[in-house]
Amino acid sequence: MGESGTTDPVPSVRGDMDFTEPVPDIPVYRGPARLCVAVEQRSLLVVAGLPGAGKSTLLRDVVATSPVAVLDTDQIRARLRTMFPASTPYAWYRPLVHLLQNLRLVLTALVAPGPVVVHDPATGGIRRAAFVVLGMVTGRTRHLLWIDCTVGEALAGQRVRGRVLTSRSFSRHAHNAPRMRARLLAGRMPRGWHTAGLRPRPDARRGLRVEVAGPGAAAGTGRHPAGRQPRRR
16 A cells, blocks of 8 residues: 555566475555555565665665564664774675674564564575575564666666675676576565565665554465465466
8 A cells, every 4th residue: 555545556576596386476566655565563574686776775765554673784884884984995894794784683583573674685595595594483474575677777776875896796696686587587486485576676766665464464365466366276
């Protein structure tokens, strides 16, 4: 439901890696303003995509129907930046940023009463599998939202934000991303994920609205937001 009270359903795209069977799309739809995602009370939503795709842009403007924990590496980077000389290159403390992000992700997933929304490229299968394990251990449903863009758009996004990955690091993401995107478009779901969806980069500029299902309700069941029933075997 958009902020003005109307809903413009937009079909999302199914799938990820390690495909097993067709399953429902992630309940993603656009209202007049924000990109909207429907999740359960105890859930893990991973906002993924190439570095520079617009994940932080999306998570910088989040509203929700009940409290959610939003974890973005930009939050940690901003705090650490005040502890180092202004001339310190981000590359020097990037490993510390990601270590602290992983630690607080595990802690938050364990103790937070509501949904956890986390920023992560998740272009690699091992990383996505780690999110599945975390969700299972902490009793959270797993939802993947992939922000889609070209390599050129991602590189431009990195330049705009003032943080450009090393060629080696970005090449790894760029190598994995096309397979991920193709599998999303193929419409098959990975083991361990409940829903997955793909949205174009421009949608990230709208901000995110998280619709949290009430106690006992399942966000991924019932009629699909696009007005069609999910395929079942």
